Structures are given as structure tokens and as C-alpha cells.
Amino acid sequence: MSDDGPDRRKFLKLATCGIGGAVGAAIALPALSLVVHPSRTQTVTTPRDPLDVGPAGGVSQGWTKIDVVAPEVRDAWTTARDVVLGAAYVRMKAGKPEALSAVCPHLGCPVGYDGKTFLCPCHDSRFGDGGETVGAGPAKRGLDPLPIEVVDGRLRLTWVRYKLDIPTREPA
């Protein structure tokens, strides 16, 4: 005669469920974390520190367009070197460097400069010599100033991308 009482059967049932659940969780959790992993982490790393954009002596009092190049950009799988992040206009004013992003704050087209006025070819926004909006273009703010300084005779510029088509400057 078997002595399988209700308590033993109940225990075996619970133990089976517990062990099965633990094995299932051990398999499912790593698989689930693999699926959702990129959604919560920063997968592309662009430099937030100042970038060397050339000798300070090469910049005049008039706006000069320069490429902003990151020595290294990483994503989840690769590392790219010497990546052009964008362009900026730089000049010296009263012995201090100034920089404006060449990204149109309307929808992000590259802005040109004709010696007096910045002009966006996409929707005809115009900006004065200090980057302020002029005319009736759709841009809701002026060109974005970028932090720049001279260190040991070299220009060090911090590249910032701002949200587009809003009147305030909020980093993107």
C-alpha cells in the first residue's frame, strides 16, 4: 500500500512548479534582456568633451566654416575614427573665439554664409552676422552658439546638437 498522502502530493506538485519555474526563468530572463537590451542603454557614443578644431591663429575676424571631426565614435558593434559630426562657423572677436553651429535650427539643413548673412537654402531662413534671425524665414531661433575656447594656441570646440524647430535651445 502506498503512503502518498495529500501532503506529499501537494509538496511534489509545488516542488515541480517551483523547479519548472526556476528553470524557465533561468532561460527566459537572459533571452529577454538580450531582446530589450538596446532600448535602455546609450548605443552610440559621441564625444561630449571639447574637440580640437585647429590652430587659433588660423581664424580671422570673419566667419570661417570648419568641419567638426570626432577622433572616435562608438556604437554597440563598431568604433569609427575621424567622424565628421557637422560643421561650425568660427571667428575671433575682440581676441576671443566665437562659434556658431552650421545646422539650421529649423529642420537641420546646412547653413551657408555670404560674408554678411547666414542663409539656409532649404526654406529660406536667414540669420544676421551674430546668428540672430532676420527676415521672415521659418526658423524659430537664431543659429546655435557653441562653446569654444583657446587652449595652448589650439581651438577647442564642444559640439552640441539642439532640438530643431523650437524657440528654445534644448540639447537633442
Ligand code: FES
Ligand atoms: S531647414 Fe533651414 S529654413 Fe528650413
